[in-house]
Amino acid sequence: MNVIISGASKGIGSEVAKLAASQGHNVLAIARNKENLEQLSNTNKRIVSFVADLVSVDLTVQLKEWVESVGKIDLLVNNAGQLINKPFMETSKEEFRTQFDVNVLSAINLxxxxxPWMSGNSHIVNITSMGGFQGSSKYSGLSAYSSSKGALSVLTECLAEEFRKKGISVxxxxxGAVQTEMLEEAFPGFQAPVSATEMAAYILNFGLTAHRYYNGIILPVTIGNP
Ligand SMILES: NC(=O)c1ccc[n+]([C@@H]2O[C@H](COP(=O)([O-])OP(=O)(O)OC[C@H]3O[C@@H](n4cnc5c(N)ncnc54)[C@H](OP(=O)(O)O)[C@@H]3O)[C@@H](O)[C@H]2O)c1
Structure with a gap:
């Protein structure tokens, strides 16, 4: 299979890329951190990395080269994300815009x-958050992050309908909480029940198999919340 994973320079995305390549899949890994991506590519020749800010770079041309070398895209995981933990009244418009740019626009871009390179039996998986899941527990300080993840969830439902005829499941x-740099920066000292490696294994398996059973679902992946 041919897999694209955004936000692959660290955390969950990096683990998804490594696991997918170790299982024999071709991987296109995208993020901004060149050094981390180079290290990732060095772990397995099946990983091709692409350094890009997904908010500002149009990837149409760049994807073409990779897809032509592998044939088609089977799985796209929109995993790139960013979290601002700040009270709503202190969060600037610019910070709100940045959250929506990274958490929603980057997925739209990708x-x-x-x-255009995906056809029947392919899958787009958007990585959202329990904070953006309607009816879940909400936390002070996460209004920008959670509302952007909520937008990505609704976008998922819209695209599922729009691409249904093409056979692309979305x-x-x-x-829920996963032990990564993002979590540690936002909630110092908090111990998540799941490691990035464990969550990566779940995401990859879901990405490679669940399109046969689901289209347009927002699936909570947590034990504790809501
Ligand atoms: N960890 C958790 O507890 C948790 C819970 C719920 C949901 N999530 C979601 O899971 C996903 C992965 O999170 P994580 O914990 O692994 O976070 P992380 O360790 O902070 O990794 C985030 C990744 O996104 C990339 N990224 C950020 N902005 C980007 C941009 N403009 N263009 C391209 N890449 C960009 C970063 O790479 P560069 O900086 O190199 O660009 C990095 O590879 C995120 O969408 C996050 O919201 C995480």
Whole structure:
């Protein structure tokens, strides 16, 4: 299979890329950190890395080269994300814009570039958060992050309908806490029940198999919340 994973320079995305390559899949790993991506590519020749800010770079042309070398795209995981933990009244418009740019627009960018290379039996998985899951527990300080993840969840449902005829399934995984740099920066000292490696294994398996059973679902991946 041919897999694109955004936000692959660290955390969950990096683990998804390594695991997918170790299982024999071709991987296109995208993020901004060149050094981390180079290290990732060095772990397995099946991983091709692409350094890009998904908010500002149009990837249409760049994807073409990789897809032509592997044939088609089977799985796109929109995993790139960012979290601002700040009270709503102190969060600037610019910070709100940045959250929506990274957490929503980057997925839009990648979907628009990838979908022309996707056909029947392929899968787009958007990584959202329990904070953006309707009816879940909400936390002070996460209004920008959670509302952007909520937007990505609804986008998932819209795209599932829009691409149904093409045979592309679009689903979202609403993750609970996972032990990564993002979590440690936002909630110093908090111990998540799941490691990045464990969550990566779940995401990859879901990405490679669940499109046969689901289209347009937002699946909570947590034990404790809601
Ligand atoms: N960890 C948790 O508890 C948790 C819970 C719920 C949901 N999630 C979601 O899971 C996903 C992965 O989170 P994580 O914990 O692994 O976070 P992380 O360790 O902070 O990794 C985030 C990744 O996103 C990339 N990224 C950020 N902005 C980008 C941009 N403009 N263009 C391209 N890449 C960009 C980062 O790479 P560069 O900086 O190199 O660009 C990095 O590879 C995120 O969407 C997050 O919201 C995480």
């Amino acid at each position: 979907c628009q570039a990838a979908v 689903n979202a995984l609403a993750l």
